[in-house]
Amino acid sequence: MSVESLIGYGIHTKPTYIFGRSIEQTQKESGTGDILALGSNENAYGPSPKAVEAIVEAAVQAHRYPDPVNLKLKQKLADRYGFTIEEVAIANGSADIMGVISRIFVCPGDEVVVANPTFSEYRDKAVFNQGTPVVVDLPEDTYELDLDRMYEAVTDRTKLVWVCNPNNPTGVPVNGDELEAFIRRLPEHVVAIVDEAYIEFADDPSVRTMLPLVRDHNLIILRTFSKIYGLGAMRVGYSIARREISDCINSTVTSFAVATPAVEAACAAFDDQEYLQMVRDGISEGRRYLRREFEALGWKVYPSQTNFLFVDAHMPSAELADRLAAQGIVIRGNFRYPRITVGTKEDNRRLAEACRKIAEEEK
Ligand SMILES: Cc1ncc(COP(=O)(O)O)c(C=O)c1O
Known part of the structure; x- marks a missing residue:
């Protein structure tokens, strides 16, 4: 008897959760050792x-x-x-x-x-x-x-x-x-x-x-x-x-x-509330910084109260994801617009620079 006929309803219908681009794959494709992971809304500061x-x-x-x-x-x-x-x-x-x-x-x-x-x-x-x-x-x-x-x-x-x-x-x-x-x-x-x-x-x-x-x-x-x-x-x-x-x-x-x-x-x-406050302040500041940077490129940034931004970069989200991946930066490119996690100050600077380069190439 085939397994197919034995399994329950949920398994037949469940859409598979789409994971973000893998760090290992991006490393291989971009030839960059230093991958910046901004695809999964993780806390870039790490745990306390x-x-x-x-x-x-x-x-x-x-x-x-x-x-x-x-x-x-x-x-x-x-x-x-x-x-x-x-x-x-x-x-x-x-x-x-x-x-x-x-x-x-x-x-x-x-x-x-x-x-x-x-x-x-x-x-x-x-x-x-x-x-x-x-x-x-x-x-x-x-x-x-x-x-x-x-x-x-x-x-x-x-x-x-x-x-x-x-x-x-x-x-x-x-x-x-x-x-x-x-x-x-x-x-x-x-x-x-x-x-x-x-x-x-x-x-x-x-x-x-x-x-x-x-x-x-x-x-x-x-x-x-x-x-x-x-x-x-x-x-x-x-x-x-x-x-x-x-x-x-x-x-x-x-x-x-x-x-x-x-x-x-x-x-x-x-x-460890002190550490938590440091993270909260760092992310708030990073969110404001990235918003300014993206808006300066003419990109539309949706108002965010999280550690990520939903950004209309005037190109398909998969395209921005591919072009950033070529520079060793992983974002999520499978939504209507790219979803980009806010990182540390240094991460955000690197991301902003990579985005500026992409916007420049578009001109
Ligand atoms: C809105 C939302 N809820 C829940 C989760 C999952 O949280 P957990 O890691 O606790 O399963 C995520 C993870 O990305 C999320 O975006």
Whole structure:
């Protein structure tokens, strides 16, 4: 019997996640040893040295299974944000929790409202569970999330509504007051998920977390240690939701999925607020610098509150990605516009110079 006839629905339909251009391949193609990786929205400053220390210290305990309930990290998160540990769930990256949420809530035929463009996992995981994605296209002139249209897309069959704030791949934030009003308006049969993977990079006071709404709504907040905390390789993400929802997530995530060094690193990084502030300031400054540089070339930069910029460089995004790769710089070139991660001061200067060269060649 063929395997094809045995496998479940999700495997048949799941679109494959498109990864960015590989560093190794770019190295080979460009002949440049010094590759600048600006394709995956990683924290260019790296993790806090305290997190690195914690990883090394935890390594000697590698023969022991991790704490199955991740109490230490849950307690820190609960204390900082004013929740109980039962309202927190920890998993192997927040992308893992996205799959868990879909598995818990999406039944065949349920509708799942998502924006386009946004993080692809929301839609893909809905399809995997035989849900029907209801896609709300964002206007190309602003890429602002149209919450009225998202609300209009909600029907009796809607189970989940996903909001990425600020959004990936555009970097564009949602106004906090408007998002709060949207969540308050949603009918009770709908679970809203607000993915705040990049919210710690925001410096505009109108961008704010929806955590205060969690207790009174069917609302799940997703956060990650992969971005501002610089721990993408460690794979730690978390959700905060009211107890009833959180219990479902906690009982569905894979047991022992988060390795002890990863949890210890997350704890240490979470405590190192001074380092975090340095990263936040550096990225904000870099974001402003790159915006000025790109605008000076006549390129359109969408307003970003993240560590990346969505840039209309007046050429196909794959072309800019190819031309930067020839100079040893990796960006994401498979969206409508190129998505470029903000790096360190030195990274940003190198990127700006490479872009100037490309713009010059266009003349
Ligand atoms: C919006 C958004 N959410 C979540 C993630 C994934 O986070 P994690 O590494 O915790 O799985 C990403 C990664 O790029 C992202 O862009």
